Amino acid sequence: MRITIDRDRCIGSGQCVMTAPGVFTQDDDAVVALLPGQEDGSGDPRVRDVPMACPVQAVTISGD
Amino acid sequence: MTETDIRSTGSPDLAFPQDRTCPYQPPKAYADGRGQGPLSRVELFDGRPAWMVTGHAEGRALLADPRLSSDWGHPVFPVVVRRTEDRGGLAFPLIGVDDPEHARQRRMLIPSFGVKRMAAMRPLIQDLVDRLLDDMLEKGPTADLVSAFALPVPSMAICELLGVPYGDHDFFEERSRDFVGAATSAEADAAFAALYGYLHGLVAKKQAEPGDGLLDELIARQLEEGALDHNEVVMIALVLLVAGHETTVNAIALGALTLLEHPEQLEALRNDPGLISGTVEELLRFTSVSDYMVRMAKEDIEVGDETIKAGDAVVVSISLMNRDAKAYENPDAFDVRRNARHHVGFGHGIHQCLGQNLARAEIEIALGTLVTRIPGLRLAVPVDAVPIKAGHDAQGPVELPVTW
Ligand code: SF4
Numbered sequence: 001m002r003i004t005i006d007r008d009r010c011i012g013s014g015q016c017v018m019t020a021p022g023v024f025t026q027d028d029d030a031v032v033a034l035l036p037g038q039e040d041g042s043g044d045p046r047v048r049d050v051p052m053a054c055p056v057q058a059v060t061i062s063g064d
Numbered sequence: 065m066t067e068t069d070i071r072s073t074g075s076p077d078l079a080f081p082q083d084r085t086c087p088y089q090p091p092k093a094y095a096d097g098r099g100q101g102p103l104s105r106v107e108l109f110d111g112r113p114a115w116m117v118t119g120h121a122e123g124r125a126l127l128a129d130p131r132l133s134s135d136w137g138h139p140v141f142p143v144v145v146r147r148t149e150d151r152g153g154l155a156f157p158l159i160g161v162d163d164p165e166h167a168r169q170r171r172m173l174i175p176s177f178g179v180k181r182m183a184a185m186r187p188l189i190q191d192l193v194d195r196l197l198d199d200m201l202e203k204g205p206t207a208d209l210v211s212a213f214a215l216p217v218p219s220m221a222i223c224e225l226l227g228v229p230y231g232d233h234d235f236f237e238e239r240s241r242d243f244v245g246a247a248t249s250a251e252a253d254a255a256f257a258a259l260y261g262y263l264h265g266l267v268a269k270k271q272a273e274p275g276d277g278l279l280d281e282l283i284a285r286q287l288e289e290g291a292l293d294h295n296e297v298v299m300i301a302l303v304l305l306v307a308g309h310e311t312t313v314n315a316i317a318l319g320a321l322t323l324l325e326h327p328e329q330l331e332a333l334r335n336d337p338g339l340i341s342g343t344v345e346e347l348l349r350f351t352s353v354s355d356y357m358v359r360m361a362k363e364d365i366e367v368g369d370e371t372i373k374a375g376d377a378v379v380v381s382i383s384l385m386n387r388d389a390k391a392y393e394n395p396d397a398f399d400v401r402r403n404a405r406h407h408v409g410f411g412h413g414i415h416q417c418l419g420q421n422l423a424r425a426e427i428e429i430a431l432g433t434l435v436t437r438i439p440g441l442r443l444a445v446p447v448d449a450v451p452i453k454a455g456h457d458a459q460g461p462v463e464l465p466v467t468w
Binding site for chain 2: 011012013014017018025026028029030031049052053055056057
């Protein structure tokens, strides 16, 4: 699985962090960021719910 | 305008918005629109037809669709309540503008509402809640849960976050209420002017004597970077202050009412305090404090077999999307163990509530503490004697007499 984040789209709602706190975080500007080493989303099984939870489609997941 | 298109299919349109009869159920009349496809037709008070979106999937797609505009400044942006009919093209920051203007404003504010900042607010909110309940217990029983508890929690929290002196709370609580709840535009305008004047003075005072709230940060940015003008800082402050007052208070009061009316669910929560965050999401879904969102189509948009035409008015029914049987099993049941994820109680798309994580923390701490500290809490009047707000306001009880 590969996670892509679009930081320009992000509106800082934090739904990604709430849904999969082992994978996502917010930087000091409250913009989405991946936790180090989490590009494959292995840190939290709920990561698959994140694209649906994000209000602006700033997170996409490709592959299995 | 495309009035004939919306109307072409016959039958008279339902007047929108409608009042609720039960405080936590969507207005009965809207329910006719359910199950008839994702769109139905309604008529606004000025005779203008509008689409009402009731499907969960379709509504989410539309709220995230840039072809639907929130630009209140547009000359034919739909007006849903009489008090805003003379808005005169005044576009409120954040809520009444589209991208890229919206994105620029939101970017400036999101650090103050980020996940980390909200985590840091929690001990302060807990302390507030504890003190308010101490007072209420000392003075009671009986109390009005709205004025004694549901209102001061968000009011104190938003003042703390913004750096607005809570000592002035009677003044701006009243004006906020009039601004969003007045019957006429003259009354709404007067409340707006009073709030604007107050915040104008406060911003000027803060320029001279900086403090450390969100407004002080905005002012610093304005002065140092020239990114904002004085008027914009005042307008942003006004939007945040009003939004901070007129939503969470209803969510706490309506949440308490809903729990008291579902004793077996309240019992489940008392027995397992770990259910509180799921309970908050379910309450947000079930009660839908913001019953609807208003938009205008900028281009033609196909939804199922229908076409929303450019210029059409669209009201997105948050309360019915949250009760869509395609999205939630047995949607009219209140179930604190349900996974209410993806409810649209905070909206969806770029305008999804900026303060949602603050609101979540407030509702969770307020209701969690209330039900554990006052196990004998109950309504002091029959539920149908609880006065509730009109259908065009944020939904909730005007007063909530309780005893214990
Ligand atoms: S859910 Fe989407 S908008 Fe919200 S912080 Fe995460 S990426 Fe940004």
